Amino acid sequence: ETGVTQSPTHLIKTRGQQVTLRCSSQSGHNTVSWYQQALGQGPQFIFQYYREEENGRGNFPPRFSGLQFPNYSSELNVNALELDDSALYLCASRPTKTTGELFFGEGSRLTVL
Amino acid sequence: DAKTTQPPSMDCAEGRAANLPCNHSTISGNEYVYWYRQIHSQGPQYIIHGLKNNETNEMASLIITEDRKSSTLILPHATLRDTAVYYCIVIGGSSNTGKLIFGQGTTLQVKP
Numbered sequence: 653e654t655g656v657t658q659s660p661t662h663l664i665k666t667r668g669q670q671v672t673l674r675c676s677s678q679s680g681h682n683t684v685s686w687y688q689q690a691l692g693q694g695p696q697f698i699f700q701y702y703r704e705e706e707n708g709r710g711n712f713p714p715r716f717s718g719l720q721f722p723n724y725s726s727e728l729n730v731n732a733l734e735l736d737d738s739a740l741y742l743c744a745s746r747p748t749k750t751t752g753e754l755f756f757g758e759g760s761r762l763t764v765l
Numbered sequence: 766d767a768k769t770t771q772p773p774s775m776d777c778a779e780g781r782a783a784n785l786p787c788n789h790s791t792i793s794g795n796e797y798v799y800w801y802r803q804i805h806s807q808g809p810q811y812i813i814h815g816l817k818n819n820e821t822n823e824m825a826s827l828i829i830t831e832d833r834k835s836s837t838l839i840l841p842h843a844t845l846r847d848t849a850v851y852y853c854i855v856i857g858g859s860s861n862t863g864k865l866i867f868g869q870g871t872t873l874q875v876k877p
Contacts (some may be wrong), residue, residue, distance in 0.1 A: 694852060
């Protein structure tokens, strides 16, 4: 148990729809990052939030957006869903914005039909 | 692109030591080596990290070569629950943003 919780655990959407995934970080962790993991691949960095500001972004289009709230919980929003967005979405929190020790949640499995 | 190279798969007998190698020949002086593992359908789990000295914790040992161009993760007494994908990641340095770059990892199969 890492103390990082994600919801929902599974969801199915159709192409063109929008989705919001939620993450509650471990207590005391002010930095949250999101990763996308396609089947059979390693996780790919989407973006990171530190104290409610985005402070790093991977190679993902603008339709992937996020928020971090004052309690450090976070949301990942994906607009105009495409079939290739089907993946496991992982949230991870860390106590500082640069340490390499991340605490991952169990992920949200998104299927786009 | 990942800065590390790992064998795609390895087998290990239950109760024996599992030695997982990782090459990171372009590592710079202030970059750390981190190891994570991912058991099927779960989020990645931090195992251990090191800079240049060997490290040990309750889960594993990390041996880093003197030139720091490679390392080995050792699970001293592998169990069936250690079956997972193991990722070796290099992170740190002056441009550190905290982003982890995962490669394909090594799939370790522990057999009875």
